[in-house]
Amino acid sequence: xxxxxxxxxxxxxxxxxxxxxxxxxxxxxxxxxxxxxxxxxxxxxxxxxxxxxxxxxxxxxxxxxxxxxxxxxxxxxxxxxxxxxxxxxxxxxxxxxxxxxxxxxxxxxxxxxxxxxxxxxxxxxxxxxxxxxxxxxxxxxxxxxxxxxxx
Amino acid sequence: xxxxxxxxxxxxxxxxxxxxxxxxxxxxxxxxxxxxxxxxxxxxxxxxxxxxxxxxxxxxxxxxxxxxxxxxxxxxxxxxxxxxxxxxxxxxxxxxxxxxxxxxxxxxxxxxx
Numbered sequence: 453x454x455x456x457x458x459x460x461x462x463x464x465x466x467x468x469x470x471x472x473x474x475x476x477x478x479x480x481x482x483x484x485x486x487x488x489x490x491x492x493x494x495x496x497x498x499x500x501x502x503x504x505x506x507x508x509x510x511x512x513x514x515x516x517x518x519x520x521x522x523x524x525x526x527x528x529x530x531x532x533x534x535x536x537x538x539x540x541x542x543x544x545x546x547x548x549x550x551x552x553x554x555x556x557x558x559x560x561x562x563x564x565x566x567x568x569x570x571x572x573x574x575x576x577x578x579x580x581x582x583x584x585x586x587x588x589x590x591x592x593x594x595x596x597x598x599x600x601x602x603x
Numbered sequence: 604x605x606x607x608x609x610x611x612x613x614x615x616x617x618x619x620x621x622x623x624x625x626x627x628x629x630x631x632x633x634x635x636x637x638x639x640x641x642x643x644x645x646x647x648x649x650x651x652x653x654x655x656x657x658x659x660x661x662x663x664x665x666x667x668x669x670x671x672x673x674x675x676x677x678x679x680x681x682x683x684x685x686x687x688x689x690x691x692x693x694x695x696x697x698x699x700x701x702x703x704x705x706x707x708x709x710x711x712x713x714x715x716x
Contacts, residue, residue, distance in 0.1 A: 463688060464688050464689075464691065464693055464694055464697065466697055466698070466701060468701050468704075468705065470704075470705055470708050471708070471709070471712070472708040472709075472711070472712060476708060476711060476712075477704075477708065480704060480707060480708060480711075486707070489707055490700065490703045490704050490706075490707040491700060491704075493696060494699075495703075568701070570697060570701065572693055572697060
């Protein structure tokens with residue numbers, strides 16, 4: 453199975469503002485005890501292990517259990533670490549080891565609060581029809597399927 | 604990377620919500636085609652068909668170029684990628700996580716005061 457080239461894969465960006473300071477938001481992203489509380493795929497999941505060696509080259513790891521008792525693991529390596537400003541890390545599911553996506557979190561002070569920008573790039577859909585060389589053709593298939601099935 | 608503006612996404616999904624336009628995009632996914640060739644399989648007047656092409660062009664999904672006397676249509680991949688990314692499970696994942704992060708941060712503030 454060949455994966456689309458990184459430039460053909462989808463990427464997403466998000467922006468949010470929070471009343472908390474950049475230091476507080478940074479802590480939420482870098483303290484394993486905080487990550488256990490909020491960074492899980494669904495509320496029904498529980499995170500049993502959270503590792504965050506927040507330095508360039510350091511390891512990030514989340515071991516979690518779904519509501520049905522299935523284990524899932526996400527791991528990554530920190531690429532850029534600028535405290536209270538910028539965090540860049542790779543993001544890989546243990547079940548899809550060949551696919552490494554890149555997560556970028558940028559924090560900017562906004563008054564007493566924080567403006568957060570998140571970019572997630574280079575991920576591949578866990579769908580065989582998308583994971584072929586013509587990534588954008590796969591995207592078109594996905595769109596058509598969603599639109600015509602009324603989902 | 605093109606950021607997905609709300610208006611841009613609206614235009615793309617509106618363009619895709621028609622079977623004739625989806626058929627045009629499918630034809631073009633195999634390669635460029637002249638307008639007349641694209642119009643051929645569809646049971647409608649050429650002006651009627653051209654309206655569909657305009658909707659696709661306005662959404663940034665196709666580009667038209669004149670080569671001699673022939674008008675060629677080509678698919679533009681970027682808006683499709685942007686729209687598909689919007690449908691990604693990661694869209695839901697991060698939207699929800701960032702909401703939960705917001706609630707977590709509020710709780711932390713409360714427990715400090």
